[in-house]
Amino acid sequence: MKSLDSKIPNGDLVSKWSQHKFNLNLVNPSNKKKYTVIVVGTGLAGASAAATMAELGYNVLAFSYHESPRRAHSIAAQGGINAAKNYQNDGDSVFRLFYDTIKGGDYRSREANVYRLAELSSNIIDQCAAQGVPFAREYGGHLANRSFGGAQVSRTFYARGQTGQQLLLGAYSALIRQMNLKTVKFFPRHEMLDLVTIDGHAKGIIARNLLTGDIQSYPANAVVLATGGYGNVFYLSTNAMASNVTASWRAHKKGALFANPCFTQIHPTCIPVSSNHQSKLTLMSESLRNDGRVWVPKKKNDLRDPNQISEEERDYYLERLYPSFGNLVPRDVASRRAKEMCDNGFGVGNTRLAVYLDFKDVIAKQGKNWVAEKYGNLFDMYHQITGESPYEKPMMIYPAVHYTMGGLWVDYNLMSNIPGLYVTGEANFSDHGANRLGASALMQGLADGYFILPYTIGDYLAKESSALNSTHEEYQNGVQFCNEQIKNMLSIKGNKTVDDLHKELGKIMWDYVGMSRNKSNLELALKQIPSIREDFWNNVNIPGTGKEFNPELEKAGRLADFIELGELMAKDALNREESCGGHFREEHQTDDNEAKRNDENYSFVAAWEYVKEKESIMHKEQLIFENVKLATRSYK
Amino acid sequence: MQLTLKIWRQSSAESTGFFEKYIVDNVTADMSFFEMLDMLNNDLIKQNKSPIVFDHDCREGICGTCGLVINGRAHGPLKGVTACQLHMRTFKNGETLTVEPWRAKSFKVIKDLAVDRQAFDKIMEAGGYISVKTGGAPDANAMPIFKENADEAFDSATCIGCGACVAACKNSSAMLFVGAKVNQYAQLPQGQVEHSKRVKNMVEAMDSAGFGNCTNTGACEAECPKEISISNIIKLNKEYLKFH
Numbered sequence: 025m026k027s028l029d030s031k032i033p034n035g036d037l038v039s040k041w042s043q044h045k046f047n048l049n050l051v052n053p054s055n056k057k058k059y060t061v062i063v064v065g066t067g068l069a070g071a072s073a074a075a076t077m078a079e080l081g082y083n084v085l086a087f088s089y090h091e092s093p094r095r096a097h098s099i100a101a102q103g104g105i106n107a108a109k110n111y112q113n114d115g116d117s118v119f120r121l122f123y124d125t126i127k128g129g130d131y132r133s134r135e136a137n138v139y140r141l142a143e144l145s146s147n148i149i150d151q152c153a154a155q156g157v158p159f160a161r162e163y164g165g166h167l168a169n170r171s172f173g174g175a176q177v178s179r180t181f182y183a184r185g186q187t188g189q190q191l192l193l194g195a196y197s198a199l200i201r202q203m204n205l206k207t208v209k210f211f212p213r214h215e216m217l218d219l220v221t222i223d224g225h226a227k228g229i230i231a232r233n234l235l236t237g238d239i240q241s242y243p244a245n246a247v248v249l250a251t252g253g254y255g256n257v258f259y260l261s262t263n264a265m266a267s268n269v270t271a272s273w274r275a276h277k278k279g280a281l282f283a284n285p286c287f288t289q290i291h292p293t294c295i296p297v298s299s300n301h302q303s304k305l306t307l308m309s310e311s312l313r314n315d316g317r318v319w320v321p322k323k324k325n326d327l328r329d330p331n332q333i334s335e336e337e338r339d340y341y342l343e344r345l346y347p348s349f350g351n352l353v354p355r356d357v358a359s360r361r362a363k364e365m366c367d368n369g370f371g372v373g374n375t376r377l378a379v380y381l382d383f384k385d386v387i388a389k390q391g392k393n394w395v396a397e398k399y400g401n402l403f404d405m406y407h408q409i410t411g412e413s414p415y416e417k418p419m420m421i422y423p424a425v426h427y428t429m430g431g432l433w434v435d436y437n438l439m440s441n442i443p444g445l446y447v448t449g450e451a452n453f454s455d456h457g458a459n460r461l462g463a464s465a466l467m468q469g470l471a472d473g474y475f476i477l478p479y480t481i482g483d484y485l486a487k488e489s490s491a492l493n494s495t496h497e498e499y500q501n502g503v504q505f506c507n508e509q510i511k512n513m514l515s516i517k518g519n520k521t522v523d524d525l526h527k528e529l530g531k532i533m534w535d536y537v538g539m540s541r542n543k544s545n546l547e548l549a550l551k552q553i554p555s556i557r558e559d560f561w562n563n564v565n566i567p568g569t570g571k572e573f574n575p576e577l578e579k580a581g582r583l584a585d586f587i588e589l590g591e592l593m594a595k596d597a598l599n600r601e602e603s604c605g606g607h608f609r610e611e612h613q614t615d616d617n618e619a620k621r622n623d624e625n626y627s628f629v630a631a632w633e634y635v636k637e638k639e640s641i642m643h644k645e646q647l648i649f650e651n652v653k654l655a656t657r658s659y660k
Numbered sequence: 661m662q663l664t665l666k667i668w669r670q671s672s673a674e675s676t677g678f679f680e681k682y683i684v685d686n687v688t689a690d691m692s693f694f695e696m697l698d699m700l701n702n703d704l705i706k707q708n709k710s711p712i713v714f715d716h717d718c719r720e721g722i723c724g725t726c727g728l729v730i731n732g733r734a735h736g737p738l739k740g741v742t743a744c745q746l747h748m749r750t751f752k753n754g755e756t757l758t759v760e761p762w763r764a765k766s767f768k769v770i771k772d773l774a775v776d777r778q779a780f781d782k783i784m785e786a787g788g789y790i791s792v793k794t795g796g797a798p799d800a801n802a803m804p805i806f807k808e809n810a811d812e813a814f815d816s817a818t819c820i821g822c823g824a825c826v827a828a829c830k831n832s833s834a835m836l837f838v839g840a841k842v843n844q845y846a847q848l849p850q851g852q853v854e855h856s857k858r859v860k861n862m863v864e865a866m867d868s869a870g871f872g873n874c875t876n877t878g879a880c881e882a883e884c885p886k887e888i889s890i891s892n893i894i895k896l897n898k899e900y901l902k903f904h
């Protein structure tokens with residue numbers, strides 16, 4: 025059993041972080057440039073970390089499979105970023121943001137991490153505003169806010185429906201400034217294929233130049249993975265096409281523990297699937313639930329035009345079931361209720377797998393311009409995809425895979441169980457428990473990158489020699505291993521494409537390991553996923569060679585890892601005999617169909633260890649709550 | 661529906677390209693343009709032919725990765741829409757579509773429809789930032805900003821860096837892209853300190869990356885999927901002249 029020391033500092037919740045910062049070792053400023061830190065991923069979490077560490081003086085190498093840091097999927101975040109500024113004077117505070125996040129996560133995250141996140145949230149807004157991020161403002165010139173699910177205060181900062189874009193461009197600007205100063209060397213279109221460990225410590229990576237196919241080793245004193253989430257294991261998700269788990273998975277196979285892999289967030293408001301050619305799903309930001317009202321017809325299979333259905337014939341079920349939070353219940357609750365409505369025959373649209381999100385009332389009250397100013401780009405996007413205008417007809421929405429709370433296990437310092445390997449942003453498991461609240465991922469990625477990792481990494485490096493032995497055999501072995509894997513995949517030349525196989529995996533994941541899970545389905549998934557793996561390694565057809573720009577080959581490598589991850593997700597979901605947040609086990613629900621936690625037996629983080637050709641082993645990190653009382657979440 | 665596609669194929673930057681003709685059947689109106697290409701690629705792979713390489717990622721019009729010219733129009737026929745957001749209901753059964761990569765000296769073709777846009781990053785490196793270190797920022801509300809300025813800064817900042825403006829311009833000018841970034845910061849008090857240096861450095865980087873000059877044809881604004889206004893170029897010119 026690995027020892028899982030979360031390294032949560034002693035002391036009271038409020039002073040833990042400041043005391044810890046004081047206790048951390050510092051690297052002498054003149055020595056910093058002798059240390060090489062690799063940052064894999066330049067989304068919000070990676071770009072902010074790389075820029076900040078370069079400012080501090082470290083020699084930073086940043087890698088991304090994208091052509092530019094500005095292309096990372098953080099760019100697509102729409103709705104906003106939380107911060108406990110209390111600019112609205114509506115009773116917000118660090119403690120309230122902390123409390124909402126712990127509760128929203130259904131009590132499956134660490135108190136100390138979440139408190140630190142809430143504490144740093146204000147600094148993030150300050151930092152971004154100073155970088156020139158054009159946040160929405162009021163006529164008085166001050167920053168505007170809106171509300172997000174799971175909160176009764178208005179603490180979400182935003183830039184129209186493009187908050188992620190503006191924040192990422194801010195982090196990108198900080199990063200290119202350092203690139204210009206030559207303190208960061210950026211490797212665009214380079215994909216990390218493996219982690220190099222020497223004597224148990226992370227000492228670099230193996231990466232493939234996607235344009236030439238050249239595979240090389242890159243030694244470093246520490247490695248940071250900021251490689252995003254793994255929602256594409258479901259094939260269809262709101263993630264970008266290339267988002268994948270490879271970096272985390274290969275590190276997992278080198279010994280890094282994978283925590284709570286089954287904690288997946290299904291977002292309630294996405295444009296429904298229209299056909300089996302669909303390649304991805306598009307989110308309609310949660311912010312729309314500020315003003316949009318969710319409903320289905322009271323009558324089953326009511327196929328009339330929604331505008332013909334009178335008020336009395338509509339069931340605004342979220343408002344009915346949850347009078348105090350109404351349309352702003354957390355995502356897991358809203359998603360499950362939408363599914364339930366459709367499963368019970370109240371769904372709308374051609375597939376009956378949709379509910380309405382209606383803006384009629386707000387348009388009548390505030391006018392079309394007001395609505396356009398707030399949500400214009402989302403309405404246009406919806407119109408573009410579906411051919412219908414939400415100004416005239418309610419949107420049709422359905423839940424879709426959106427975010428993965430699970431990820432590599434990290435301690436309070438964001439270090440995995442492999443010394444020298446750090447994991448930040450969506451790639452780690454740390455702050456969102458079993459369900460992430462809206463507008464909290466951007467906050468976490470930037471807190472990790474700007475304000476946490478740059479401190480904590482120094483503590484490790486201060487104790488390490490800066491010398492690197494780039495001729496160590498582990499580097500050559502790594503290169504050889506990756507070259508061979510690619511050669512193997514290319515030599516199969518079977519009769520199935522990567523997409524064919526990925527769709528098969530996605531269907532199993534969605535049907536059996538999706539929004540609603542039960543024992544027999546999970547067992548079915550555990551039977552079927554291995555046969556997809558077999559099929560992949562016998563029947564995949566990858567065109568071209570490994571020595572050229574070959575997107576199909578990239579996709580194949582990623583799918584191979586998704587298949588293995590999928591199996592672990594099913595195993596984790598089967599093991600967790602409770603419902604919590606996004607993990608809903610049908611066997612464990614209350615009389616009114618809410619998730620029923622089992623705090624006595626499952627108040628832990630499940631951290632899985634990879635064992636070659638054997639069953640994975642689970643390690644537990646017990647969660648200890650000293651500042652909040654565990655309660656059944658209620659949004660009624 | 662059935663469509664005929666004439667697609668640019670080019671195996672590397674060095675090789676010469678050519679158009680290849682494909683007939684695609686079973687295209688449905690609700691498919692996106694890229695889903696139609698996915699379908700074609702899936703078939704090509706099954707026939708052991710090489711699939712068409714094109715850049716894309718978010719498929720929702722925000723990452724700026726996609727970019728191709730359809731029937732002579734950057735990002736296709738619709739105004740304010742990226743290629744990845746284009747749906748097949750825009751086209752008619754039996755139509756022939758010519759699909760090409762961005763063509764500009766500073767954007768070399770990597771393969772087929774994918775081009776290298778690192779020149780954009782080089783321009784940004786020259787000054788597309790406000791020099792503020794992490795940790796030193798004052799309270800965000802300490803500096804009120806007129807809503808009008810904040811909104812204008814935002815409008816300019818919505819540029820996705822796709823390069824359609826360059827591809828659409830007969831001079832391959834990157835003025836719209838540069839102007840948008842310069843104007844974003846020009847609207848904000850935080851951006852003032854480095855303003856003149858930024859204008860000079862970014863324009864120089866643009867020139868040395870081989871982008872052409874603006875001769876006011878307006879093709880960039882017309883083809884920009886984010887409808888970045890050409891007034892950004894007018895402002896950039898004014899700013900540039902001010903300091904030189």
Ligand SMILES: Cc1cc2nc3c(=O)[nH]c(=O)nc-3n(C[C@H](O)[C@H](O)[C@H](O)COP(=O)(O)OP(=O)(O)OC[C@H]3O[C@@H](n4cnc5c(N)ncnc54)[C@H](O)[C@@H]3O)c2cc1C
Nearest residue numbers: 065066067068069098103104216252449450463464465466
């Ligand atoms: C549509 C959408 C809307 C959202 N809206 C919101 C919102 O309103 N508010 C909110 O708080 N959150 C939102 N989220 C969630 C949030 O955007 C993400 O969780 C967050 O941006 C992830 O940031 P990241 O830096 O961890 O990862 P990403 O931004 O995904 O970056 C990953 C980086 O890693 C690189 N990478 C990955 N693997 C490798 C590899 N093997 N080798 C080299 N490079 C690699 C990629 O190139 C990229 O640079 C949204 C998410 C989606 C999908």
Ligand code: SF4
Nearest residue numbers: 819820822823825884
């Ligand atoms: S200005 Fe418009 S066309 Fe040019 S890069 Fe920006 S978004 Fe693309």
Ligand code: FES
Nearest residue numbers: 717719724726744
């Ligand atoms: S793929 Fe992202 S903008 Fe088109």
